[in-house]
Amino acid sequence: MNKKRLALLEARARILKAMAHPTRLFIMETLSQREACVCKLSEMIGADISTVSKHLTVLKNAGIVLDEKRGSQVFYNLRCPCILDFFDCVETVIKTATEAQIKLARALPASCGGFKKSRL
Amino acid sequence: MNKKRLALLEARARILKAMAHPTRLFIMETLSQREACVCKLSEMIGADISTVSKHLTVLKNAGIVLDEKRGSQVFYNLRCPCILDFFDCVETVIKTATEAQIKLARALPASCGGFKKSRL
DNA sequence: AAAACATTTGGCGAACTGCCCAAAAAACCA
DNA sequence: TGGTTTTTTGGGCAGTTCGCCAAATGTTTT
Incomplete structure (x- = not known):
């Protein structure tokens, strides 16, 4: 297994790992419909806001979602909806x-x- | 989030989690070409056989690969190659x-x- | 400036993961 | 039967994940 191949597999694994949580999958599905802010999402999920914020950070770091601050709220949306296909x-x-x-x-x-x- | 939906998301997350490791992705790609036994795979990967065997167990438990014992060897193959698309x-x-x-x-x-x- | 609201960050404990080594199982050969 | 090969299982260690709480940060309103 050469270096380049390994790097690609690691990159893929990072994406999958970021997706591999029920709450994060829920977030992805929800965002595929329309953007949402953290408080709206945590209300839907029924978990602590800080927990949801951390899940969103995981998705953001993996490049799966994008965030946009508008006023005091942060709206998230799915970068590439094909990921759900x-x-x-x-x-x-x-x-x-x-x-x-x-x-x-x-x-x-x-x-x-x-x-x-x-x-x- | 109702019970049924949660169960589906958990099932999806289990699959993703099982895939979310470079070594396991390598195994999946390799098996998409042709079946292979544990020793062949661990030779390709360069890790301890026991480590590879455990990775295969993870994939098997997730339903991603199938195993077939032939003599003293166990051959694994990919259940559903579309998973790589x-x-x-x-x-x-x-x-x-x-x-x-x-x-x-x-x-x-x-x-x-x-x-x-x-x-x- | 203080209060109210939205979000992120830090910290803690419990649980899980991944790796190697050693040992146990299972199948085959001589 | 004893020895070899292949695979699985168990233990231990280091590192990571996940959830909640508390505290900090940033923004808007009064």
Whole structure:
């Protein structure tokens, strides 16, 4: 693995890592509709404003969102909405992986916490 | 944010988190070409076999790769190669984000470690 | 200038990650 | 059976993440 290739993989990993949190995905989806300020987002999310601000910083540092100060508020928006297209494929993975898990769970004896057929 | 939506976001985040490591991205790219066993992969990566095995476990648990035991070896392959298409967009983010960083760096005074124009 | 509002930053604890090493499992060969 | 190969698992250490709270910063209003 040469240096250049590694640098590219590291750059990709940084983006993915920045996205890899439910709250941050929620923010991205929300911002893909329209820009929003921190307080609006934290109201929707139901977490502390400081927590949401830090999530936004993570997204900003990764170059995923842009911020624009207007008055006392800071409005964020998604730099590249195409980033969400990707989830069509992710959903496929989730679906097939889930089905595999269920199959696995069915195969387990009840004593190991396996699901009963009737519960699925 | 309702329960169902949260569950979906968590599922997406799990996938992204599993992908968010340079070594695991390398594995995914490699497996998109052809299946490979653990020892072959760790030879390519240059890390301890146990480390690579754990990375593969992460990818497997996320449903991203499938494993198949043949003799004493375990061959892994990518469940859903479309998962790599996504990087066209990620690359755009990396590119524009990098450009923004450079612009930022240029704007910094040299005393803060800002780049000189001639160096870019 | 003081009060009110919006946001960011710092700090702390709990939980998680990633790496290496050593040991255990599993399959094969002689 | 004993030895070799391949892979997984467990332990320990250093570093990171995430959430809340408190405090600081910046902006607008009175």
